[in-house]
Amino acid sequence: MTVSKPAEKSAEKASEATKGRKEAPEGQSQGLAEALQLGELSEQLGYVLKRAQLKVFENFLRCMASLQLTPAQFSVLLLVEKNPGRNQTEIASTLGILRPNFVALLDNLESRDLCARIRSTNDRRSHILVLTDKGKAVLTRAKKLVATKHESRLNELLGQANREALLGMLSKIANEF
Amino acid sequence: MTVSKPAEKSAEKASEATKGRKEAPEGQSQGLAEALQLGELSEQLGYVLKRAQLKVFENFLRCMASLQLTPAQFSVLLLVEKNPGRNQTEIASTLGILRPNFVALLDNLESRDLCARIRSTNDRRSHILVLTDKGKAVLTRAKKLVATKHESRLNELLGQANREALLGMLSKIANEF
DNA sequence: TATTGTTATACTCTATAACTATA
DNA sequence: TATAGTTATAGAGTATAACAATA
Numbered sequence: 001m002t003v004s005k006p007a008e009k010s011a012e013k014a015s016e017a018t019k020g021r022k023e024a025p026e027g028q029s030q031g032l033a034e035a036l037q038l039g040e041l042s043e044q045l046g047y048v049l050k051r052a053q054l055k056v057f058e059n060f061l062r063c064m065a066s067l068q069l070t071p072a073q074f075s076v077l078l079l080v081e082k083n084p085g086r087n088q089t090e091i092a093s094t095l096g097i098l099r100p101n102f103v104a105l106l107d108n109l110e111s112r113d114l115c116a117r118i119r120s121t122n123d124r125r126s127h128i129l130v131l132t133d134k135g136k137a138v139l140t141r142a143k144k145l146v147a148t149k150h151e152s153r154l155n156e157l158l159g160q161a162n163r164e165a166l167l168g169m170l171s172k173i174a175n176e177f
Numbered sequence: 178m179t180v181s182k183p184a185e186k187s188a189e190k191a192s193e194a195t196k197g198r199k200e201a202p203e204g205q206s207q208g209l210a211e212a213l214q215l216g217e218l219s220e221q222l223g224y225v226l227k228r229a230q231l232k233v234f235e236n237f238l239r240c241m242a243s244l245q246l247t248p249a250q251f252s253v254l255l256l257v258e259k260n261p262g263r264n265q266t267e268i269a270s271t272l273g274i275l276r277p278n279f280v281a282l283l284d285n286l287e288s289r290d291l292c293a294r295i296r297s298t299n300d301r302r303s304h305i306l307v308l309t310d311k312g313k314a315v316l317t318r319a320k321k322l323v324a325t326k327h328e329s330r331l332n333e334l335l336g337q338a339n340r341e342a343l344l345g346m347l348s349k350i351a352n353e354f
Numbered sequence: 355t356a357t358t359g360t361t362a363t364a365c366t367c368t369a370t371a372a373c374t375a376t377a
Numbered sequence: 378t379a380t381a382g383t384t385a386t387a388g389a390g391t392a393t394a395a396c397a398a399t400a
Binding site: 036037038039041042043044045046047048051052053054055057059071074075078079082083086091094096143146151153154157158162165166170171173174176 | 335
């Protein structure tokens with residue numbers, strides 16, 4: 001929790017208010033209020049992490065608008081491509097998605113003909129997941145969009161070395177915290 | 178999306194499977210499966226960011242279990258303490274919380290006597306937020322728990338210099354991405 | 355008996371519209 | 378008329394239990 005998508009309008013309003021005058025006589029509130037002090041909040045790992053994550057997801061969605069792929073859907077396509085022959089349970093659990101919640105996600109991808117469930121001949125309980133030709137083509141385009149529009153912004157913002165350092169630290173946190 | 182709380186059991190199961198043998202003859206699946214290849218996923222900023230954020234929030238909740246404070250509640254207490262005399266709209270929008278969703282959050286804190294709404298005398302529409310004495314005391318304890326149990330783990334994991342670099346990069350992303 | 359995929363369901367978080375009381 | 382707080386509500390995301398088919 002702590003942080004939600006900065007609520008477009010509120011954010012705008014807030015920043016308008018923020019840029020107002022500097023010293024409203026504080027007696028009777030008349031004009032625009034002053035900006036609030038974040039204080040220790042800006043040093044809280046969780047707070048900053050969450051706000052950064054929301055920004056990154058928003059940007060991802062904008063970059064992928066033409067392909068209509070969410071981060072979750074993109075991660076599934078990537079993982080299925082890299083691991084052909086795996087079933088739903090394996091793909092879902094690797095992504096930290098619970099099997100029941102994975103069903104609707106897959107239904108969506110399958111209805112768009114991006115991937116397919118294939119009944120396994122070895123174990124007729126399980127569904128092997130594969131990308132369709134269309135799924136492969138879309139994934140290829142998605143990767144290009146992500147690389148050129150999304151991840152590239154990180155390099156602009158932080159520089160190549162810092163970008164790698166950031167990913168390394170985040171991975172360490174994800175795996176060892 | 179992409180990543181949910183690694184679903185305790187699934188995660189355990191997955192890691193068991195992961196540590197299995199190394200080369201299951203791949204013909205008829207017999208024993209434990211091999212670990213999946215994350216591939217490009219581990220280089221995706223959003224994916225790593227989300228997983229790190231979930232881990233950090235989980236750890237935060239464990240550290241604050243004795244005080245029963247969520248990251249969102251903690252952030253509200255911090256912000257109200259740092260900005261006395263502000264109303265609900267100002268506190269909520271600064272945190273990226275929509276006003277309607279802030280009501281229940283505040284109801285909770287107020288019912289626990291951690292903060293209070295005070296009708297403003299200047300503008301009788303607005304509620305000034307203040308910490309109660311109990312709220313101040315709890316916040317003080319919360320800060321200590323966060324510092325000694327939560328944020329300190331970051332220093333152990335990354336070192337002081339890297340921790341600061343990480344926060345700096347995340348802030349930059351949150352503000353400029 | 356155990357597992358795979360699935361359904362049903364519930365709870366949290368986020369988002370929008372509209373009401374009320376003030377201004 | 379506009380704004381602050383609120384209510385109602387809807388939609389994602391996440392979580393658990395239980396069922397049918399299969400092992």
